[in-house]
Amino acid sequence: MQAVRQDPLLGGSEIFNGFLRRAQQETQQIPTEEVQLEVLLSSGQKVKVSILTSDQTEEVLEAVASKLDLPEDLIGYFHLFLVLEAKDGAFSFIRKLQEFELPYVSVTSLHNPEYRILLRKSYWDSAYDEDVMEQRVGLNLLYAQTVADLERGWILASKEQHRQLKSLQEKVSKKEFIRLAQTLKYYGYLKFDPCVTDFPEKGCHVLVGAGNSELNFQVKLPNDQVKEGSFKVTRMRCWRVTSSVPLHNGTSGPTTGKPEVKLELAFEYLMSKDRLQWVTITSPQAIMLSICLQSMVDELMVKKAGGSIRKKSRGRRANLTLQRSDSQQAVKSPPLLDSPDCSSRDCVVAKVSSKLGSVSLRAISHSGSSADIGTDDFHGNYAFEGIGDEDL
Template sequence: MHFSIPETEVRSDENGSTYVAYNIHVNGVLHCRVRYSQLLGLHEQIKKEYGNNVVPAFPPKKIFTLTPAEVEQRREQLEKYMQAVRQDPILGSSEMFNSFLRKAQQDTQQIPTEEVQLEIYLSNGQKVKVNILTSDQTEDVLEAVASKLDLPDELVGYFSLFLVQERGDGGCTYVRKLQEFELPYVSITSLHSSDYRIVLRKSYWDTAYDSDVMDDRVGLNLLYSQTVSDIERGWILVNKEQHRQLKSLQEKGSKKEFIRLAQTLKYYGYIKFDPCITDFPEKGCHVIVGAGNNELNFHVKLPNDQMKEGSFKVTRMRCWRVTSSQVPVANGTANPSSSSKCDVKLELAFEYLMSKDRLQWVTITSQQAIMMSICLQSMVDELMVKKSGGSIKKQMQKKRLNGSFQRSDSQQTVKSPPLLDSPDPSREQVVKISTKLSSVSLRGLSSSNSASDISGNDFHGNYAFEGIGDDDL
């Protein structure tokens, strides 16, 4: 997740006194508005709990009223502080930090704690209505949905809630995975738009875990409806013969066989992103990026209109970063003034091992850059669990909260989606460039500075080399 404090506001409290508010943005969207004293209080709590050694530097108090230049300096320092805390594996995942952000989000949006009904969508468009509190965090809402669907506790961790924006063309944009530091009801209410919805989707990448999910009736239905939905929206490529086989299995109600056949298809389990821009293999190339199978897949349109495809394995990424910058909206003038509105430009850049001795930065300019980063991080986490000999099931069970929700008397089942439409005859199969790798060595970075423009070489060849160990990176 990308934390930034791009702006400040002068506000008045209940006594009429003015103060400077620092607007904390997550993924380029306002999450909460806090005072310096609130962040100082959080800092003191962190120091008391974890000690001075692990706590990043915090901007000092000032005796006199801050000048505009000092406010700007403090804003930059607080932004770096929030980014440093979030990136720390202990502090960033601590309940102290997350609960601070949840309370600040609720206070900023001025939504009181009360019982409400929240609609959660399944992949087939079905709505599940759950009764929650406005102050319930993401884990609480996920538990409530699982309870309503009668999904077993041991499978809840295989799914996550995603914020999705419906587009006018019938498609959808996955904005982000809802995090532990936010309140889903507050997050979607604060957007003030009916275009957004919260969707339940599987949260793992390795298809081997499908077997665990398919052993349960509800889990099977959820996975089946997601698979059909991904095929219908073109995320999974299907030729005519494969489509015939899938439709036959669907008509027979053979859901497990349907999923097993789908697992053999290209891009099964991938999340596809909206068209965006990349600097690889050339600057300014239009690209459709997909995340899945421990890689970012590029389907690039070159300046000469030639189409190329390639894949970047996470095991060959030395590191990556998300950067944001303010882009003025000129309102029709050549020289926009400081009062002009600004859009947030987001970029994901990763350093990739093109060959054994050559690293190169590849940049993607996309409003979904942070969602891409979240996908990369979750792939890495999954690989590291497997590399250590651990089990994703045990890992997810550790994250379960103590206690369980009471099951509702009226359980809601997952409906089967309609039969598949015919595949798009104009959709061509393309060859993916990737091979197996044995290394895992990477780390995610976050920065508020703009990324450097680095041109890529020609998009050709096989970038993967067998037997590369961590020392080679």
């Protein structure tokens, strides 16, 4: 089903998406009826909206925007995210709710009140902030998110910069506050929970941040030294998410109890002119990391084409589908560079998927061996750029 969903034409089909919507309701046995759904804002405030259980993400987003008086042409700058809220008020991002998803069904089917739906900006380029700040509600939402990111340490600021920000807060100078924050390190980044990577060596603990068209790594080395580095999206040839179950007594799964599922995001990165290398991140948030990569690529392609993320009409979903299909054409295209480490793609696949019981979340592949996984399991990157001599 997920393999079918990746096809741009089928994925954008109203018939197919209607089937997915009905499947969610039928699976959870939730009838169509009017309900109240609570949506969390970055400020900690909660907004309750009246929706139908069968309303999909865009319809719920529009209901939230209407409740907040957010102008229709700014709706495209925001999105709904499924998050897990901790007792201290912090939260981990599970995923960006997909267009075909029913938010009410998604959050209630988890049977855990700590799972919440959060409204947050959905773009990466801070140049779009100017569009959002044109309108009072957009400015307030962006300001609240910036304050929250600073408080949780997602944006780094010196003591002097903190003093300046506090002074602007006291004056309620929201635009000036945001513009100062834009100059700070990690502004606009999404931060992830601590996880494990195999770069620069296997078993390194890392803090990953997504933003500014890159994945930022803060790696804790075995000698307790912390090093920082960034991987540009434009130098990732492709990526994939895999889910695997650890081996027990030669079988691909535990003998008793609930299976332990390990999620991994792996991307092939152009380290230098003729050297591609796979980097793997093991994290429960691997799907969200993949969604971030795709949305950064989408945004780059929209900007290159001179497009806009403003919502013009109810036809937005069709426009976004068209834009996204452009960035996915590379899935079917031949490799731009051959990996020097292997003579075949099977060798590459072996590095990023478990030896048994591997399942690709991009194009479900119930495979007994990593060698059985085809190249379509990889998510190609249409924004991939090579390196010339002048870049070295």
